[in-house]
Amino acid sequence: xxxxxxxxxxxxxxxxxxxxxxxAGPYAESTCALVPFPNVDPDAASVxxxxxxxxxxxxxSLLLSSLLSDSEQVSAVLLLVDFWNVRxxxxxxQDALASAMTRGDIGVMEMISFA
Numbered sequence: 021x022x023x024x025x026x027x028x029x030x031x032x033x034x035x036x037x038x039x040x041x042x043x044a045g046p047y048a049e050s051t052c053a054l055v056p057f058p059n060v061d062p063d064a065a066s067v068x069x070x071x072x073x074x075x076x077x078x079x080x081s082l083l084l085s086s087l088l089s090d091s092e093q094v095s096a097v098l099l100l101v102d103f104w105n106v107r108x109x110x111x112x113x114q115d116a117l118a119s120a121m122t123r124g125d126i127g128v129m130e131m132i133s134f135a
Contacts, residue, residue, distance in 0.1 A: 023062035024054075025069055035072045038104040064096035071109045 032039035042049045049055045057065065071077045101110045 023065075025065065027069060027073075032069075032072055035075075036104055036106055038106075060100060061093075061096035063093060064100045067097050068100050068104060068106060068109065072106065075108075077109060077112050 029039070029043045033043045034040070042055075044050065067077075098110075098113060101113065
């Protein structure tokens with residue numbers, strides 16, 4: 021499913037080294053109005069972009085709601101966060117996963133499905 025997101029290069033570049041490099045470097049994306057990410061899950065992109073704009077994430081709600089409906093979505097978000105190198109979000113998600121395991125909300129098998 022193809023989706024377009026209207027974003028500001030300056031916002032993304034100021035909050036994410038991946039985008040800073042892309043938009044400030046000698047790459048075609050630095051002058052393009054549209055940057056395609058053909059292998060990126062649009063729902064995952066929406067979650068990560070929202071975090072980049074707001075700096076907030078209700079990681080527990082994201083994980084639990086996604087686990088109940090689709091663990092692949094959590095995996096897609098984790099992969100994208102890692103690929104775009106959004107360390108603050110990755111740390112929040114890791115903490116939330118650890119807390120969910122401690123509480124017994126998710127088990128080892130669910131964790132393995134994220135790998």
